[in-house]
Amino acid sequence: MRLGIRVRGVVQGVGFRPFVARLAAEMGILGWVRNTPAGVEMEVQGSAELLQAFLRDLEARKPAPARILGVEHEEIPERVETGFRIQPSQAGQAPRPSVPADLALCPECAAEMGDPSERRYRYPFTNCTNCGPRYSIIRSLPYDRPRTAMVAFPLCEACGSQYREPLDRRYHAQPIACPVCGPRLISGGLEGEEALAHARQTLLEGRILALKGLGGYQLMVDATSEEAVRCLRERKRREDKPFAVMFPDEASLRSACRASATELATLRSVEAPILLLERVGELIAPAVAPGNPQLGAMLPNTPLHLLLLAEVGRPLVCTSGNLSEEPMAIGEDEARSRLGGIADAFLEHDRPIVRPVDDSVGRVEGGTLRLLRRARGFAPLPHALPYGGPPILAFGGHQKVTVTLLFEGQAVVSQHLGDLNSPLGQDLLARTVADLLDFFRVEPRVLACDLHPDYASTRLAERMALERGLPLRRIQHHHAHAGACAAEWGLTPPFLGLIWDGSGFGSDGRLWGGEALRIEGWGFQRIGHLRPFPLPGGDRAVKEPRRSALGLCWELLGEAGASGSLFAESERTTLLTMLGRNLNSPRSSSIGRLFDAVAALSGLRAGPGFEGQAAMALEFAARAGTGDDSYAFGLQDGVADPAPLLEAMLEDQRRGLGGEALARRFHLALAGLALAWAQGAGLEDVVLSGGCFQNALLARLCEEKLGAAGFRVHRPALFPANDGGISLGQAWVAAQWGNEV
Numbered sequence: 001m002r003l004g005i006r007v008r009g010v011v012q013g014v015g016f017r018p019f020v021a022r023l024a025a026e027m028g029i030l031g032w033v034r035n036t037p038a039g040v041e042m043e044v045q046g047s048a049e050l051l052q053a054f055l056r057d058l059e060a061r062k063p064a065p066a067r068i069l070g071v072e073h074e075e076i077p078e079r080v081e082t083g084f085r086i087q088p089s090q091a092g093q094a095p096r097p098s099v100p101a102d103l104a105l106c107p108e109c110a111a112e113m114g115d116p117s118e119r120r121y122r123y124p125f126t127n128c129t130n131c132g133p134r135y136s137i138i139r140s141l142p143y144d145r146p147r148t149a150m151v152a153f154p155l156c157e158a159c160g161s162q163y164r165e166p167l168d169r170r171y172h173a174q175p176i177a178c179p180v181c182g183p184r185l186i187s188g189g190l191e192g193e194e195a196l197a198h199a200r201q202t203l204l205e206g207r208i209l210a211l212k213g214l215g216g217y218q219l220m221v222d223a224t225s226e227e228a229v230r231c232l233r234e235r236k237r238r239e240d241k242p243f244a245v246m247f248p249d250e251a252s253l254r255s256a257c258r259a260s261a262t263e264l265a266t267l268r269s270v271e272a273p274i275l276l277l278e279r280v281g282e283l284i285a286p287a288v289a290p291g292n293p294q295l296g297a298m299l300p301n302t303p304l305h306l307l308l309l310a311e312v313g314r315p316l317v318c319t320s321g322n323l324s325e326e327p328m329a330i331g332e333d334e335a336r337s338r339l340g341g342i343a344d345a346f347l348e349h350d351r352p353i354v355r356p357v358d359d360s361v362g363r364v365e366g367g368t369l370r371l372l373r374r375a376r377g378f379a380p381l382p383h384a385l386p387y388g389g390p391p392i393l394a395f396g397g398h399q400k401v402t403v404t405l406l407f408e409g410q411a412v413v414s415q416h417l418g419d420l421n422s423p424l425g426q427d428l429l430a431r432t433v434a435d436l437l438d439f440f441r442v443e444p445r446v447l448a449c450d451l452h453p454d455y456a457s458t459r460l461a462e463r464m465a466l467e468r469g470l471p472l473r474r475i476q477h478h479h480a481h482a483g484a485c486a487a488e489w490g491l492t493p494p495f496l497g498l499i500w501d502g503s504g505f506g507s508d509g510r511l512w513g514g515e516a517l518r519i520e521g522w523g524f525q526r527i528g529h530l531r532p533f534p535l536p537g538g539d540r541a542v543k544e545p546r547r548s549a550l551g552l553c554w555e556l557l558g559e560a561g562a563s564g565s566l567f568a569e570s571e572r573t574t575l576l577t578m579l580g581r582n583l584n585s586p587r588s589s590s591i592g593r594l595f596d597a598v599a600a601l602s603g604l605r606a607g608p609g610f611e612g613q614a615a616m617a618l619e620f621a622a623r624a625g626t627g628d629d630s631y632a633f634g635l636q637d638g639v640a641d642p643a644p645l646l647e648a649m650l651e652d653q654r655r656g657l658g659g660e661a662l663a664r665r666f667h668l669a670l671a672g673l674a675l676a677w678a679q680g681a682g683l684e685d686v687v688l689s690g691g692c693f694q695n696a697l698l699a700r701l702c703e704e705k706l707g708a709a710g711f712r713v714h715r716p717a718l719f720p721a722n723d724g725g726i727s728l729g730q731a732w733v734a735a736q737w738g739n740e741v
């Protein structure tokens, strides 16, 4: 029997053809394999059982970095054949993009680095078809060395012969290098081992190192030294927001974090994200993640990190090289001017970084990886989306921005770009849009953006729509959150979206954030929402939870109920005047702000902090609470009134009940609200998304309650529940729009 097989997906640049050749040789199958513009194709000949097994193993044993979007096969006439060959690539047609994400160091390359008899012993830029830089060094497609940052490093003879040998692990691996022909380490006037020793000394002395990593500069400091970490916080102007920690090895990681088998496997995977893990022991300095029972942990994922961490022999804080909220620096001069005031020393190399790619962050919940930030290892892997209309470009929101390009049945979501508050952030968005279009050679025909008129992403979309004469779909923020989850799981409307977050611009021009949306076709119906309450000072309330508390009490209990001890007398008087006269006190239905208010009232977190800090404090307190006692919302015509909840909570407080119990009852009340809204909507499929569902406890309680009542619950996994998913959701809604009109 002979089969013609075509494989679509990310199957080039990931060692797929050598894998096929080895598999065929192992099974005694005859034929050939080659790259095509659309992926990989092959003809294989053998008995029917053998070919069945081959097809199975093709997917089951594929190289870790490969992503298969589809396999098609058909029977063709047998031929005289004597072996299995890798044929030259088929050329002629327009190249179809197939770009792997950056891949973490593989075990074989790591082993070579530790072997003094190997050419690449201790070489910090080693890689092969299974590992190494990809998206962060590719300038344009098709993916060949001259179009990567490796163009400046011609292969030496030894590397060249490995590159040409079909059964070698480095066959056609574009970025391969060795100490003879590849990039080298630099630190000031020092090179190679001397540069590394200087960096090691810097870190051991408790000083701050700026490391030119894979997709950008990182700041590193001894994570076991309270003083060193505090110094980094001061210079980086970052008060409490947790830092991630890179551990030299698994043993060291397990001495500071609890990690399940799935979590360890995820940390070791080719994507190698930062994972939020439960913290144990006293190894890590408290200043790394103040007041937080979790730790963002990762393992060395490049040869350079492996070498450096082994040299230092202790865990290091590893955070993006930037000032708060700005994008990462990627160029030497840029890094000097932006990080010069933070870092005591620089460890760099002469391989250019083409585009910034930050570390990905996620957590494992019940065996499922859920990303909070999608970047290295994941971007720009395509996500299959059955849509055959004109290409759509979606611009995202304002925070944790990503851009999505939807074309030919696939959505390509950019890496996490950060916030658009700074000119640097806005510039990065514009460059990423241009980069994506150029990279994939796609002309968008429809644009999509947020409904918010003042987002920098909206203004950029408007400009492009005008310049190119394209239609612009303005998509409501929470509708987009629901759409992202639908895009990820292949849901078709109608379904219910319970979308809870900090805030988004509503269709009525008000601030939304506690929504029950019935998604139907390309539109939606707002069938429920939280009763809005005023936020004195507007945006300032986001960073100061007690303002939400005051606004909530004022709304529900009147001026007399808004007393308490959260503010000094004079400040409270000013704020009450603002509320009374409706000055700069926008009303919001945000459940994120309700979290802030409850955290402040229960004494867990009242003062200034980063967004989400109060909600996290409430979540951590609730995890320590026990029992089934719950508060309840009033519910009328879909509007959830927190008044009964607030009264019961204040009463519990008077009775001396602790913050942990209050927090747990509050979480259970929200799960009860989710169920009530779902029962009111009467739709089987329910999406839970929005920033509030980064709270693992809230998500689990809602999921359990809805599941027990027979609803099918869908939650974001690889595309974040926070605003990192907004661009994908906008593209999805715009695609529904296209289907309808």
Ligand SMILES: [Zn+2]
Pocket: 105, 106, 107, 108, 109, 110, 127, 128, 129, 130, 131, 132
């Ligand atoms: Zn490798």
Ligand SMILES: [Zn+2]
Pocket: 155, 156, 157, 158, 159, 160, 177, 178, 179, 180, 181, 182
């Ligand atoms: Zn070489």
